[in-house]
Amino acid sequence: MGFVDLRNAGLVLDLGLSVNASYEQKLEDHHQLGCNNKLIISEHHQPQTYLTLSLSADHRRDQTFAVLDSDSKQKIGTAAGFNDQISGDVISAANSSSLSNVISSCVKREREVVGGEDLDMEAKVSSSSSKLIIVDEVIDDDGSNGRKKLRLTKAQSALLEESFKHHSTLNPKQKQDLARELKLRPRQVEVWFQNRRARTKLKQTEVDYALLKKCCETLTEENRKLQKEVQELKALKLAQSPLYMHLPATAATFAVCPSCGGAGGVGAANSGFTLAMKPHLCNPFTNRSSAF
DNA sequence: GAGGTCAACGCGTCTG
């Protein structure tokens, strides 16, 4: 792809309303691919001598089209059409008397979008051309620049899902192939995978949350039981305190459980308070699950 | 009209 020397070529960046027949066709194809933007070409347009740069639907919002005076190379106005980055590039490039960077950068962006198939972009320069006409797409059918909601077909969704099962991320080639197969732009495939990963993560987060919630509830219940047990032990200790006072410490701690088969020894056998004991008090720490 | 879904956008971060 060759570019003319813009210092001598003169530059026309224009917003026009006329659409030539070949662009009408391209526009129709464009819409069949789910895009809602119109290609706008200059009224100075000549079929064989033009440069067109169109942006994808992904760069529709908040776009500013730089209108440059070809002689002074100054920005003389703006209109919807180019996003800030591109218009900034245009301005700076115009000031430095070179648009090649702008053009290649715009072309690169667009190629990324259309998968190198020039589906909705053209960048053509005739060496005999005295003017360059940069064309952008900005307006929807109804004249607004709002985005339309694209609904993927069942077949498209199914294929995307199938692909997602095999790999949740795509390399550039896979993206291109899938986009070609689905008749979508690579960017759309990319966005679908990003959103799909987000949905997967959200679902997993919900599962994790439910699990943690259940775990929390279980622990809360366990804690409640243990608190109750502590209260009972305290009450028991309080009730038994006069007897405890007459027993050796070792005997007292050893004799609390009647279910231990007389392990309590003399103290336990002789004291009447064993009737008040509960079997689970034998070892609440190693036998917690059987408590209550 | 409220609320949900989902494609698309913008921005920040990471990485080769």
Next chain:
DNA sequence: CAGACGCGTTGACCTC
């Protein structure tokens, strides 16, 4: 630095 990605958000569309 370009490209991929995550994340929060927006806006169109749908359902109730």
